[in-house]
Amino acid sequence: MAITNPPLILIVEDESGIQLALSLLLELEGYRVMQAGDGEEGLTCLAETVPDLIITDYMMPNRNGLSMLREMRQDPRLAAIPVLMLSAVIPPEEDAYELVDQFLSKPVMAGDILTAITSLLKNGRGAS
C-alpha cells in the first residue's frame, strides 16, 4: 500500500498571530503547512512548490491576495489549485469570484475553515 503525503496547504497571511493560529490548527488536523507573509512571498513559495490548497487573506502589504491569485492563475501548474480567502470584506474587484473558490469572513471559526478545506480538497475548484 502506497503511503501518501498529507495535503500541503499554503497560508498567506500578514497577521502573524492569525498565521500561527491557522498553522497550529491545520498541523493538528494532520495537514502539512507552508507560510507566507504577503502576496509577494506567496508567489515566491509557489514558484518552488505546488500546494494542494491555498488559504489567503485579501488585504496585505506589498501585494494583496487577489493580485497574487491573478499572477498565479496564469501559471498552468497552479491554475487548478483551490483557494479559500479569509477576509473581513468581500473584495470589490470583478474577477474576485473567478480567482477565489470560497470566501469566509473574519473572524473565522476553526470548524468553518476545516469544513471548507475538506470540501475544496475533495471537490477541487468550484466545489462551493
Added chain:
Amino acid sequence: MTAKTQNTPVQTAHRISTGCAGLDTILLGGFLRGSVFILEGSPGAGKTVLANQVCFHQAQAGERSVYVTLLAESHDRLLKNLSSMSFFDADLWPMSIDYISGFHILTTKGLNGILELIMKECRARNASMLVLDGLFVLEENVQSEREFRKFVNDVTNLAALMDCTVLLLTNSRQQPQPRPEHTMVDGWIEMNTHQLAYRAYRDLSIRKYRGSDFIPGRHSFTISDEGVRVFPRLETVTRREIPEAPLEGRVSSGLPALDKMVSGGFPAATTSLLFGPTGAGKTTLALQFAAAATAEEPALFYSLYEAEVRLRMKSERLGLNVGEMMDRGLIHFIWTPPSENLLDELGNKLLRAIKKHKIKRLVLDGVDAFDDSAVHPERLPGFLNALNSELRRMEVSSLFTTRTEILPPPTFSVNLGNLSAVAENILLLRYEEEGKHLRRYLSVLKVRDSAFDPLWREYTISQGGILFTDGPRDPASGTG
C-alpha cells in the same frame, strides 16, 4: 456534592455567564464569547476561585473547559482546596474540566510549546473556555517584553479561531498601570484586597471591556464556601425611574393614635424615619408597624441589632402577636449582626428578600449600623437614596429606626445626619426628666404632602406597646 450556582443563566446570545450573579450584572451579562480577559490581583485575591467558578458553571451546562496552570501548586492540592466550595462538583471533573500543568512544557518548549498545548487541548476537548493560570510565570520566562506581547496576541488569535473564551490569570503589580498586554486583550478585571485599620475588605473593578458596556467603578466582593460573590454598588444598579404619580393611599403605622396625627397613616410607599435615643421605644414602635402586616401585604423585619429570639420575647412581653405572625409567614425576619458587613451586601440581601417574599411593609431596625458597615462613609447618602428609590419603585412602605442623642430643652437639638434627606416622613422620640420620673415624648417633624400634628405627645410603653397618654389632636381641626 451538588453544584450550586448563584441563579444565573448559563449564557445569553454571545455572552458567557460567570456563574457569579453580581459579576454578570457588572459585565452586563457576562463575558462576550471568544473574548480574552486578564484577571489580575494579588496572591489570595480570589482569581483562581473565580476562574474555577466560571469553569464549573459552564460545565453544568455541558460546556468544556481547559485549565492550564503554570504555578507550582499541584492540581491535587488545587482540587482539594476547591472541594469545599459549593460550586465544585466532583462528577464534572475531569470530563468537563481538564486540568493541565504547563510548567514543564514552558521550560522545555517555550511559549510556542504552550500555544501548541492550548490549541491541541482545546481542539481535542472542544473547549469553549480556557484558563491560563500564572501569566506572570510566562513573563518571567521570556527574553523580552516584545516576545511576551506576541504571546498574548497569539493567544487572542487562537481564542478567536477556536471560539473559546479565555481568562489569563496574573498577579497585580505594586503600582497597577495599564501595560501593553492590557491593550491587546478584550477585557481586564482587577481584584483587590484592602486593609483599613484592623479591617480587610475586597473589591473588584472592570478596567476594560472591548465591545461591551459595563458598570464601572469598584464593587465589593466576598469569598466564602459559595465562591466569589460580587455585590455591585447599589447606586449603580437600582432602577432610576420612579412611578410618575406617587402611590395613592395611606399605610397604618400600627398605632391608631399615631395614624390620626399623620392624617390617617403614612403615605403609601414612602419611607418613615424614626429617630430616638436608646430605650425610647424605637423597636417597640417598629414591631407595632410590622404587626400591621396582612397576608396580602407581608412585612419584613430586618434587624441590625436584635436577634429573632429576643424580638419574639420582647413582642410577647408587650402583648404583640409578632411571633405568631412570623410563624404564619406574615412577617419575615432577617438578622444581620452589626459587625464587619459590606454595605452593598446588606442592600443586596434586603432587596432580594423583599422581592422573594413580595414584601410591602419593611422595618429596618438600626439603620445607624450601616454607618459601621460603610468602608467609605461618604457613600452612605447615595447608597440610602438608591435604596429608598428602589423601595419606592417596589411599592414598599418602610420604617427605618436609628439611634440618635437628643438634648432636652432648653438646648433641645438633634443631629439627623445624612438620613433625613432620604425620608419622606420623620418622627422623633425623646425623654424628659420630671422629678423622679422619666417621661417619653413623640413628635412628627415631617409627612410628605400631608397635614400632621406637630406637638410633642407623651406616651408610655406597656402591655399593647406604645400608648399615648395625652390624646392626639386631629391636625385637620387646626388645633394641633
